[in-house]
Amino acid sequence: MRLTLLGTGNAAQVPVYNCQCVACGRARHTPGFRRGPCSALLEGDGARWLIDAGLPDLAERYPPGSLDGILLTHYHADHAQGLLPLRWGIGMTLPVLGPPDEEGLADLYKHPGILDFSRKLVPFETLALSGRKQSAAMQLTPLPLLHSRLTYGYAIRQGSRGMAYLTDTVGLPGPTASRLSEHPLDLLVLDCTHPPAADMPRNHNDLTRALDIVSMLRPGKAVLTHIGHKLDAFLMEHPGHLPPGVVIGRDGDVFDLGGR
Amino acid sequence: MRLTLLGTGNAAQVPVYNCQCVACGRARHTPGFRRGPCSALLEGDGARWLIDAGLPDLAERYPPGSLDGILLTHYHADHAQGLLPLRWGIGMTLPVLGPPDEEGLADLYKHPGILDFSRKLVPFETLALSGRKQSAAMQLTPLPLLHSRLTYGYAIRQGSRGMAYLTDTVGLPGPTASRLSEHPLDLLVLDCTHPPAADMPRNHNDLTRALDIVSMLRPGKAVLTHIGHKLDAFLMEHPGHLPPGVVIGRDGDVFDLGGR
Ligand SMILES: [Mn+2]
Ligand SMILES: [Mn+2]
Ligand SMILES: [Mn+2]
Ligand SMILES: [Mn+2]
Ligand SMILES: [Zn+2]
Ligand SMILES: [Zn+2]
Numbered sequence: 001m002r003l004t005l006l007g008t009g010n011a012a013q014v015p016v017y018n019c020q021c022v023a024c025g026r027a028r029h030t031p032g033f034r035r036g037p038c039s040a041l042l043e044g045d046g047a048r049w050l051i052d053a054g055l056p057d058l059a060e061r062y063p064p065g066s067l068d069g070i071l072l073t074h075y076h077a078d079h080a081q082g083l084l085p086l087r088w089g090i091g092m093t094l095p096v097l098g099p100p101d102e103e104g105l106a107d108l109y110k111h112p113g114i115l116d117f118s119r120k121l122v123p124f125e126t127l128a129l130s131g132r133k134q135s136a137a138m139q140l141t142p143l144p145l146l147h148s149r150l151t152y153g154y155a156i157r158q159g160s161r162g163m164a165y166l167t168d169t170v171g172l173p174g175p176t177a178s179r180l181s182e183h184p185l186d187l188l189v190l191d192c193t194h195p196p197a198a199d200m201p202r203n204h205n206d207l208t209r210a211l212d213i214v215s216m217l218r219p220g221k222a223v224l225t226h227i228g229h230k231l232d233a234f235l236m237e238h239p240g241h242l243p244p245g246v247v248i249g250r251d252g253d254v255f256d257l258g259g260r
Numbered sequence: 261m262r263l264t265l266l267g268t269g270n271a272a273q274v275p276v277y278n279c280q281c282v283a284c285g286r287a288r289h290t291p292g293f294r295r296g297p298c299s300a301l302l303e304g305d306g307a308r309w310l311i312d313a314g315l316p317d318l319a320e321r322y323p324p325g326s327l328d329g330i331l332l333t334h335y336h337a338d339h340a341q342g343l344l345p346l347r348w349g350i351g352m353t354l355p356v357l358g359p360p361d362e363e364g365l366a367d368l369y370k371h372p373g374i375l376d377f378s379r380k381l382v383p384f385e386t387l388a389l390s391g392r393k394q395s396a397a398m399q400l401t402p403l404p405l406l407h408s409r410l411t412y413g414y415a416i417r418q419g420s421r422g423m424a425y426l427t428d429t430v431g432l433p434g435p436t437a438s439r440l441s442e443h444p445l446d447l448l449v450l451d452c453t454h455p456p457a458a459d460m461p462r463n464h465n466d467l468t469r470a471l472d473i474v475s476m477l478r479p480g481k482a483v484l485t486h487i488g489h490k491l492d493a494f495l496m497e498h499p500g501h502l503p504p505g506v507v508i509g510r511d512g513d514v515f516d517l518g519g520r
Binding site: 088114 | 271316336350367
């Protein structure tokens, strides 16, 4: 199975509109440093699922038939705004799986169009993501996170391989951490929005808390995402600050865990 | 003063995702026939205002300082969704003028960021859009429309020149029609979402009702906008159907009324 990071930015993205910091300047100058809305493409056994839908051009990126469905971590605009135009397609249905958020985003539930929000995920209950062969299907487990809105992270296993995609969160709830500790993780993709902060941040990890989570879960590889411009600027000023096995995600990064 | 149509599509835009009709096929083949979210750029006397904010790439299109503000017709997603990412800029303020809609869109009012929603427009009360010289400023008059949500059209005058931008609407309220009849209109930009319909459509004009409004207001030029793919397909099958002085808008069209 394979994960492609489509966007690695926080809600403000990088560059931040009207910001003159070194990180935003670098991103304007060198597009490879830009960070779009935090999202990823998950592929395995012929199945393709989008994780989060904050990108504005989903209709262009994913022609009809190219996605099996969309997994939402939560309904904040930076994770769901791309559904607002996409829903007005015709002649098809696209499942959108996510937490049982009562509000959704704007009038998405009232006018869902081609989007099918009917199936609600249950925390800690594993389900198979449709693929070519049931035996090789990716197994998805929703895991509650700590955020300003009902949010699920996802553990995804295929055969002996396992990854977790955990954003948006500050720290981890105990039961989520316990569940993640049951099997080794080849890959951990983790919210790390802020540079190291003296006080516990609200809603999103800073670098200190993110590295604490990495130390606890000991994945084969840890990739930081949902990056804010201030963390980018901090890392420009403190190169070599990340421990071995921890990398900062970039839009377009591909992580192939083997298998199909 | 000058009006540039940035988008001339309805909420579904053209091409519609997964639609195989002749109009959607043409738009996929020839990008000039694509229709983005209905919006326009209004310029006069050095002032630049965006009318509606459904485009997803406003930060790229309009660098800081390039806009004096944003006029919203209403808070449906296809007219306001571009504000969701734009708001997270820093170090500046951008006025957003529109109808006194209690909800707004998603959490825009709760987290307005750089957007200033504080000034509410009053229907039929004219105000000057800031420009270089007070005497040459564009004069804006909000006019209530008939739609599924509180919606204002706008009459804009500069010196002897006048235009009206009226979307989304089906028909016109009496007082709005009366006010528009007081001065000659050089340009009328009008909602025409649907092909001719036997029954009165809901929320948006069909071609029959749009042409009725044109006949009543007798502008120098009428431009149809907020076009749905079925109207495009109808006009491909019925060329020459539009009366003299009425054109169908295209993304990028510029209408220069003279003056500055
Ligand atoms: Mn987020
Ligand atoms: Mn969030
Ligand atoms: Mn509309
Ligand atoms: Mn509308
Ligand atoms: Zn910055
Ligand atoms: Zn079509």
